[in-house]
Amino acid sequence: MSILLIDGMTLTYKDVVGVARHKKRAGIAPGVRERVVESRATIESVLQQDTVIYGVNTGFGHLAKVRISRSELGRLQENLIMSHASGTGSMLPDEVVRAMTLLRANSLAKGLSGVRYELIEALVDLVNHDICPLIPEQGSLGASGDLAPLAHLALALLGKGKVRMGSTLMDADEALRQAGISRTMLAPKEGLGLINGTQGMTAIGAIALYDAMLLAVTADAVACLSIQALRGIPDSFRPCVHQARPHPGQIECAEFISKLLDGSGLTSAPGEFRVQDAYSLRCIPQVHGAVRDVLGYIKDLLDREINSASDNPLVFPDGNIISAGNFHGQPIAFAMDFLSIALSELGSISERRIERLLNPVLSEMPAFLTSDSGINSGFMIPHYTAASLVSENKVLCTPASIDSIPVSAAQEDHVSMGMIAARKARKIVNNVACILAIELMCACQAVEFRNPEKLTPQTRGIYDLVRGVVPPLSDDRRLYPDIHRITELIKEGEVAKLVEPGII
DSSP: OOOEEEOSSSOOHHHHHHHHTTOOOEEEOTTHHHHHHHHHHHHHHHHHTTOOOTTTSBOSGGGGGSBOOGGGHHHHHHHHHHHHOOOEEEEOOHHHHHHHHHHHHHHHTTSOSOOOHHHHHHHHHHHHTTEEEOOEEEOOOSSSOSHHHHHHHHHHHTTOSEEEETTEEEEHHHHHHHHTOOOOOOOTTHHHHHHSSSHHHHHHHHHHHHHHHHHHHHHHHHHHHHHHHTTOOGGGGOHHHHHTSOOHHHHHHHHHHHHHHTTOSSOOOTTTSOSSOOHHHHTHHHHHHHHHHHHHHHHHHHHHHHTSOOOSSEEOTTSOEEOOOTTOOHHHHHHHHHHHHHHHHHHHHHHHHHHHHHOHHHHSSOGGGOTTBTTBOTTHHHHHHHHHHHHHHHHHTSOSTTOOOOBTTTTBOOOOOHHHHHHHHHHHHHHHHHHHHHHHHHHHHHHHTSOGGGSOHHHHHHHHHHHTTSOOOSSOOOOHHHHHHHHHHHHTTHHHHHHOGGGO
């Protein structure tokens, strides 16, 4: 397997997922050591001059006015990690922890944080030995960075706390021993260098974005099955319509759907069954396409943030050490709230298509897609589940980024809540995957009442994929295993790569 080399400048959200989810090995690019050594030398030089530097020989936050003696500088950094590891709640998934670790190493590799090269090597070693510290998901305000989550990550380097190594839970010092990694003794500035950053929210955001990209393609493909099952009119996807309102995502979506519907024996002409389709069919490019545009914006923002120095203070090549605010998570907070809103609408319009498939007045098919309705309820209650998830998403879409609570005796008087925004977006991504799974399950059942042989080749491929794990419904059965199986197909990208092979 090839090694991903981090250099602080070229990492992408897809690279992050490769390491975090698929456990690709990481390394450090040539040229990083020179920058990092130069940055560290600046810190050492200033310390020799006994100059006051925030977080190096002072306390933190409101305690920045407290000067720390030279003999206590190492203890100051370790105490920082110990005191800030104060998170609560459920533990973050291991893939998020691997992403956080990689992202922190990549940020330090820019050579603007004043840490030793050995610290970056230690972070990369955690990734490559699959050592995942247990990190509670709650506790970050998203300014001064994701302090609590990153402190829990840093504990492992000190040989403290619990970790998972592979799938085994153990003490951090034992995991380091088994991996042959030395415990880190923090030098001045290095505790702050480990926790002052946006890598918690950015890690969740990068993975959520990747999954959202899969869902956007999946939603288009699933909608094409629903369109055919409902004998929809493909005229509304013609290029001239979308060139008249040339939003890039709308044009791209309409073109994609037209390609998937080309040659269908189930679609209809205007006036054949109806003059025009309902909005949940006719306006798919306008809604799904707008989601694509949002995802494009978030991709650009996350790729910038992934390669940013979000530390404080920053140590520049000219010898300047500047305290500023690059740790503030507002850009990520906005992006994650925007992702939540966009994905929520993807689920909302999907639920409306489910209603059309199940309602006999709208579909001209048996009620709830069961031929013996009454004794059988068919897909009635999966629609309830989808509706419940849509409603839950609306609650989760309340922006986290508009909130702020001053802390640290009002020194840190405006915060982003970016970690909360990212966590909400991750929940919505999972909910939308389930909603699309229910639509896909219903659309495949509806096609049974038409003729699967009349599907286009690509949508027939999706139908066959589903039928490989879920048989048609004749009499009522437990449907939650079916929903779970189809949801897993969607999350693993199996549906998306059938229609867009290069997406994975």
